[in-house]
Structure formats: structure tokens, C-alpha cells
Amino acid sequence: MSIALDPNDTIAAVSSPPGPSVRGIVRITGPRAWAIASEGFEPAEPWPSPRHPEARAGDLRVAGLRSPLPARLALWPGPRTYTGQDLAEVHMVGSPPLLSLFLAQCLARGARAAEPGEFTLRAFLSGRIDLTRAEAVLGVIEADSPARLDAALEQLAGGLSRPLLTLRDRLLDLLAHLEADLDFADEPDVDPIARAALAVELDDAAARLAALARQLDERDRPEGHPRVVLVGPPNAGKSRLFNALVGEDRAIVSPRAGTTRDYLTALCDCDGLTVELVDTAGIEPAVDDVAALAQSQRARQAGRAEVRLDCWPAAWGPRPVADDDGENARTLRVATRCDEAGSPLPPLEIATSAATGAGLEALCAAIARSLRSARSETNAPAGTAARCRGSLLQAGSALRSASESLVSGGGDELVAFDVRLAAEELGKVVGAVVTDDILDRIFRRFCIGK
Ligand SMILES: Nc1nc2c(ncn2[C@@H]2O[C@H](COP(=O)(O)OP(=O)(O)OP(=O)(O)O)[C@@H](O)[C@H]2O)c(=O)[nH]1
Numbered sequence: 001m002s003i004a005l006d007p008n009d010t011i012a013a014v015s016s017p018p019g020p021s022v023r024g025i026v027r028i029t030g031p032r033a034w035a036i037a038s039e040g041f042e043p044a045e046p047w048p049s050p051r052h053p054e055a056r057a058g059d060l061r062v063a064g065l066r067s068p069l070p071a072r073l074a075l076w077p078g079p080r081t082y083t084g085q086d087l088a089e090v091h092m093v094g095s096p097p098l099l100s101l102f103l104a105q106c107l108a109r110g111a112r113a114a115e116p117g118e119f120t121l122r123a124f125l126s127g128r129i130d131l132t133r134a135e136a137v138l139g140v141i142e143a144d145s146p147a148r149l150d151a152a153l154e155q156l157a158g159g160l161s162r163p164l165l166t167l168r169d170r171l172l173d174l175l176a177h178l179e180a181d182l183d184f185a186d187e188p189d190v191d192p193i194a195r196a197a198l199a200v201e202l203d204d205a206a207a208r209l210a211a212l213a214r215q216l217d218e219r220d221r222p223e224g225h226p227r228v229v230l231v232g233p234p235n236a237g238k239s240r241l242f243n244a245l246v247g248e249d250r251a252i253v254s255p256r257a258g259t260t261r262d263y264l265t266a267l268c269d270c271d272g273l274t275v276e277l278v279d280t281a282g283i284e285p286a287v288d289d290v291a292a293l294a295q296s297q298r299a300r301q302a303g304r305a306e307v308r309l310d311c312w313p314a315a316w317g318p319r320p321v322a323d324d325d326g327e328n329a330r331t332l333r334v335a336t337r338c339d340e341a342g343s344p345l346p347p348l349e350i351a352t353s354a355a356t357g358a359g360l361e362a363l364c365a366a367i368a369r370s371l372r373s374a375r376s377e378t379n380a381p382a383g384t385a386a387r388c389r390g391s392l393l394q395a396g397s398a399l400r401s402a403s404e405s406l407v408s409g410g411g412d413e414l415v416a417f418d419v420r421l422a423a424e425e426l427g428k429v430v431g432a433v434v435t436d437d438i439l440d441r442i443f444r445r446f447c448i449g450k
């Protein structure tokens, strides 16, 4: 579809799902929506005031039908409507031939058949919704699983656009300051402390964007459960913990170090979330080729984790500094084999014992909490994720280069240039700067009537 569709046309479409149903809806919007929708409609009670949202039951005459039908007509005055224009809906029995007849009648009275997504396009063009919300509408329509539907609904409520808008506003403020400084460039009183603070702020924003992009990336998987991977040294009790969490003796447990070689997976319920739990080989230097393979598998599993459970037995004393694989994941520090240790148990760790079952519930709750908070940060249907990722990364790197220019005294013009670039990239995501290309890509995928 082309974006050049005239927004002053009055458009109409069947907006209830295809096929017979109890209720069918024809939706009409545009300057003549009310007139077209109400022609031939006899309200059961007199219609009070014409410029209020109103819904009335009554009889509808449809050309081609002998007797009037029971129907309901709802009218909303623009601009406080979804499309920003006058909007009307006619609700009637959901019979496909009947709906087609009524739609044809609307077209005969001067409405144009709506293109796919045209209602939402109008909502967007009139500033009623931003691009991330427009795409969330699409997400809701296309959602094929409850989890995706949740994500789409959350996004519809502004889950993604709000934090991005806040960040973009901050960048625009910074830009305003920078540009004001540029205007007074003759005055040589550059304040080094203010510069350092500005650099820190830019770095901070860049880091947040990078994290968001990375998480979108990880979450952009069509299916599968979140992966929770047990890691730690040999004999840390990973396999026994794995068995305890899964509720079944799946992994071999033994006091011999290096028992687990291949990784094992099993589904496990954590506080209502199904996760894929992964047991891996203990982290140790590879002494032969089999051990080397085990280590590379372990590293790969750890790298693909959404949550890593870093296991260290409580009785072994303070844990060493963490190894570096799987940096993207959230890490939970799990003190294992706590029944063997005297008190006090390590602070800031989740104390567990696979032998007694102590702490397992708390561990599950912590896993679920971690996954849920990661999700709410990046709650986005897959399409948005893919589209946003590039812009977020670009914005992040522009900010980084801005703070480098600041620190190295590269000149305020350069800094301002990069900050503006970052704001524009974020703008692309929230729809404040929109290219026809993006609009076209998104709205083409909508259903007619939405
Ligand atoms: N008392 C006690 N012993 C435990 C506990 N968890 C594990 N163990 C013992 O610790 C030893 C090692 O346990 P595993 O679960 O095999 O350890 P792992 O981390 O999987 O070790 P690798 O597979 O070699 O990397 C076994 O003898 C277990 O019985 C626990 O909670 N309490």
C-alpha cells in the first residue's frame, strides 16, 4: 500500500474477524463517517446530542434486505478517537453476506474501502499513537501464543515507548545545552567539571541502549523456553541441584570431579514460568581432547543462557572472581551444599542444599524474578525487536563517540552532531522521525479494518 492515501477520505471496513459470529462490526472513519453510518438507522430512542460519544440500539435498513435489522450504532466525535477523526461503528449480526451488503451500501454513499492498516495509520498520522504502539497493534493481531500476546499488549500500553521517549527527551535537552554553548563559542569559559559530567551522562545512556539492544536480540527468538544454565567448578553440586530442581534423577551425581561431560537439559517450573534448565560440565582446565570438548560445550551453553546459576559450595570459603563467559546473561550467585557448611552462610547469595531441599523455592523465585524483570525491560513483539535493534545500536555508538569527542576535546560541533544522530535514531524507534519506508513496511502487514 502507498502511504499517499488521502486522510480526508472517509473509509469503511468490516472490522470483526472473518467468518460467521454473534456480532459483526463495520467501522467507518473520516469527515463523513457519521452521516454515512447513520443513514437508514432508526434509533429506538431519540438521539440526544450530536457531538457526544453515543451508542444506540435501533433498526437498520440495508439495501437489498426486505425488513430492517436490529443493530447498534456508535458514534465518536474526532479528534478524541482512535483515528483522530469522526468514527462510527455499526454492530449487527455477524453474518458475512449481511456485513458485505452493508459495507457495499457505505461505499455507495461515498466511503472508500479501507486498505489494510489504514485505521491504525490514521491513528499514527494524527499523533494518537506512536510507531511502537502501532506495531504493537499488529503484534496483538498476529500473536500466535499467549506469551507473545502478553508482550504485544504490554507494548500497546507503552512498555517500550515510554523509557525510550524519556531517554530521547534527555538527549534533546543535552543537545539544546550544547547548541546554546556553540552560539557563545567566543567566550572561552569551558567548565571542565560540567564536561566530565556530560561525558558520564552520555556513557551511561550509551550503555543502557546497548543493554537494551542486546536483550532485544536475545529475546528475538520465535519459540523455546528461557534457558537457565548451571555453571561452576567440578563437584560444586550442579548436577545434584539440577536433579533436585527437576524433581528426577536425570544427571549422574558423584564425588568424583569431572562427572558431567555432555550437557543435560530438562524443563522445570519456576514460579509459574517454564524454563529449560541446563546442567554443564564443571569449569576446569582441559587435560585431554574430551575435556576440551566438554569445556567448549559448557562455554557455549553458558553463553546462550538467559540466567546463569553460578554455583559454589558454601563450605569452600569465599568464591573466586567470576569467569567471563555468558556476560550477556543475568547471573545469580548460588551457594550450594549449604547443609555441609556452618553458619554464617555467604551474604548476597542464594543459599541452597540439594540434599535437604533448603533454598530451592527461593532459588526458583529468584530465577523467575530475574526473567520477568528482563522481559519487562524489553517487552516487545519480535518484529519491533528486529526493527529497533539496529537503531538502538547506532544510537548507542553515536553517544559513545560523542563522549569520546568530549573527553578528547574534539569540538562541540562534533559532540552535538553525534547526540543529534542518536536522538534521531531513537526517534525512529518511537516514531517521532519516520521514513515512509518504515511506515510502509509496518502498515502493509495490518489486517483490513484495523
Ligand atoms: N551434603 C551435600 N552434598 C552434596 C550436595 N550437592 C551435591 N553434593 C555432593 O557433592 C558431590 C558432587 O556433586 P555433583 O552434583 O555431582 O557435582 P557437579 O557440580 O555436578 O560436579 P561435576 O559434574 O564434576 O562438574 C556429590 O558427592 C554430591 O552428592 C548437597 O546439597 N549436600
Ligand SMILES: [Mg+2]
Residues within 6 Å of the ligand: 238, 239, 240, 251, 252, 253, 259, 260, 280, 281, 282
Ligand atoms: Mg555434574
